[in-house]
Amino acid sequence: MPLVAAPDARTIALRLIEADGLASWVEGAPxxxxxxxxxxxxxxxxxxxxxxxxxxGIAGVLAGWGSARTRARDRFPLAAAAARLPAGRYVLxxxxVEIDAGLECLGWRLADYRFQRYRAGKPSTVELVCPPGVDLDRVETLARGAALAQDLINTPARDMGPEALEAxxxxxxxxxxxxxxxVRGGPALRAANLPMIEAVGAAATEAPRLLDLTWGRADAPKVTLVGKGVCFDTGGLDIKPSASMGLMKKDMGGAATAMGLAxxxxxxxxxxxxxxxVPAVENAISAAAMRPGDILPSxxxxxxxxxxxxxxxxxxxADALAVADEETPELIVSLATLTGAARVALGPDVPPFFTDDETLAADLAAASARVADPLWRLPFWAPYEPLIEPGIADLDNAPSGGMAGAITAALFLRRFVTASPHYLHxxxxxxxxxxxxxRPKGGAFQAARALLALLEDRYCRT
Known part of the structure; x- marks a missing residue:
């Protein structure tokens, strides 16, 4: 559903009607x-x-706006109506009804996403004239970032391995x-002291690598995004069952989200x-694969x-976070499709975030609510630190017991950020x-709009 800049003679009025206001509107109608x-x-x-x-023809269209209770059950009510509208160009x-016109226009645009790499979709027959006061260029930029991430996640690993992610x-x-x-391939990764990236990707046909992009004024506030780029995850020698492997093309979703945000x-x-x-690897199986019980340097x-x-x-x-930390940016953000425990705790729609900074946590929670990009804070719970300390090495990558998996994974990552003032996972x-x-079925652009609002509030407001 495209947004257009100006109306023309063919526009159709799209009237929003709340459920409890319908009777009075009907009473006043011809x-x-x-x-x-x-x-x-x-x-x-x-x-x-x-x-x-x-x-x-059509004199106008009524679009239901439900009630406050029903609107709280999902986001983007205008997008819900857009999918059912007759063909035409609409003026809102x-x-x-009180609405956030910018947010609803974004939802309208996000509803237009189609993954078309392998099969062409039908073009939309519905357009919305961008309401006054809404920044059309900003909406299009946000939609473009979301589409980039969704396209990357939706692409199967055959066409989105480490080489394609690098490209x-x-x-x-x-x-x-x-x-x-x-930094590409085993010898280069060893020379650059990135041993865990090398070890994870050693069994794959396509070489593991660390991708590094920098942009902006050198003296501007430094923000580093670290995205997990596991292009496919078999589980390695601890192989996943086929049911768990089916969605592993999305295991580079952290990298895709960070790229869309960038x-x-x-x-x-x-x-x-x-x-x-972006550490870009495939966790494959061969004689070169890392083994259970191996101890890796970092x-x-x-x-x-x-x-x-x-x-x-x-x-x-962890290796990528160590690289980021050496530069001591103002803020390091890691994004990863990391644990099933997070899904058990909060489901598919609400990613957890972790930080030790109370102000940062409050700012992100407020930004999340404001832009309808839900997040929920979980703790860096220090009493669980012994769970990731196996005794034979400094850290354990998979503590036994199966409890608090999202938290122990976050605690593991925190060990690799020691110099930077603010870390968010x-x-x-x-x-x-x-x-x-x-939000069409498939790759999802989660958390990025909340992070964008956080960055603008903290570093770009005057």
Whole structure:
């Protein structure tokens, strides 16, 4: 559903109607319209639409806005209506309904996403005139970042391995005039002291690598995004069952989300010095694969016992976080499809975040609510630290017992950020299991808009 800048003679009024305001609206309507609405069964629920007949076709369309209770059950009610509208170009008429026009326009655009790499989709026949006061360029930039992430996540591993992910980051850098570098392959990773990235990707045909993008003024506030780029995860020698392997093309969802956010940051021209680090690997199986019980060195100097080769994401993130920490940026953010425990705790829609900074946590929670990009804080719970200390090495990548898995994974990552003043970790799912308004089934762009709002509030407001 595209947004357009200006109306024309063909526009159709799209009137929003709350459920508890429907009766009074119908009472004030002309007799013919009143009879039409009453006969239709239209109840003004979210997603309901009713075209009103006119002499030359459609005179207008009513779009249900539900109630405060039903709107709280999901996001983007305008997008719910958009999917059911007759073809045409619409002008929004909120009536007396209070809306966040910018947010609803974004939802309208996000609803237009189609993954078309392997099969062309039908073009949308519905357009919305961008309401006054809404920044159309900003909406389009946010939609472009979301689409980038969704396309990357939705692409199968055959076409989105470490080489393709490298090409995607290089193309992102080229679009925005950013610097780009890569450390690729076992010898280069060893020379660069990135042993855990090397170990995780050693069994794959495509070499493991660390991708590094930098953009912005050198003296602007430094923000580093670290995204997990496991392009496919078999589980390694601790192999996953086939049911668990089916969605593992999305295991680079952290990298894709960080890339989509970087696309938006650079597209909006935020005055920060951005760095994007993506350890890009495939966790495959061969004679070169790491083994359960192996002890790996790390860039930080900590040793790690590999008690489960399927807990590989935290290993590659750890080396990348150590690289990020050496530069002591203002803020380090890690994004990863990291643990099933996070999904058990909060489900697919609400990623947990972790930070020791109370102000940062409050700011992110407020930003999340404001932009309808839900997050929920979980603790860096220090009493669980012994669970990640195996005795034979400094750290254990997969503590036994199966409890608090999201927290112990976050605690593991925190050990690799010791110099930077602020660290934020997000354990995202990166997938929408069933289509919802503005969120088609498939790759999901989670947490990025909340992070964008946080960055703008902290570093870009005057």
């Amino acid at each position: 007799p013919g319209v009143r009879a039409w609405v009453e006969a239709s069964g239209f109840g003004a629920g979210i997603g309901e639409v009713l075209a009103l007949p006119g002499e030359a 008429d909120p009536g007396g 995607a980051v290089a193309a992102l850098a080229a679009r925005h005039g950013a610097a780009f570098g890569v 696309e938006i940051i650079m597209g909006l021209g935020l005055d920060i010095r951005l760095r994007l680090l 860039r930080k100097g900590l040793t790690v016992e590999v008690n489960n080769t399927d807990a590989e994401g935290r290993l590659v993130l 997000l354990d995202i799912y990166g997938w929408t299991p069933a289509a919802k308004p503005a």
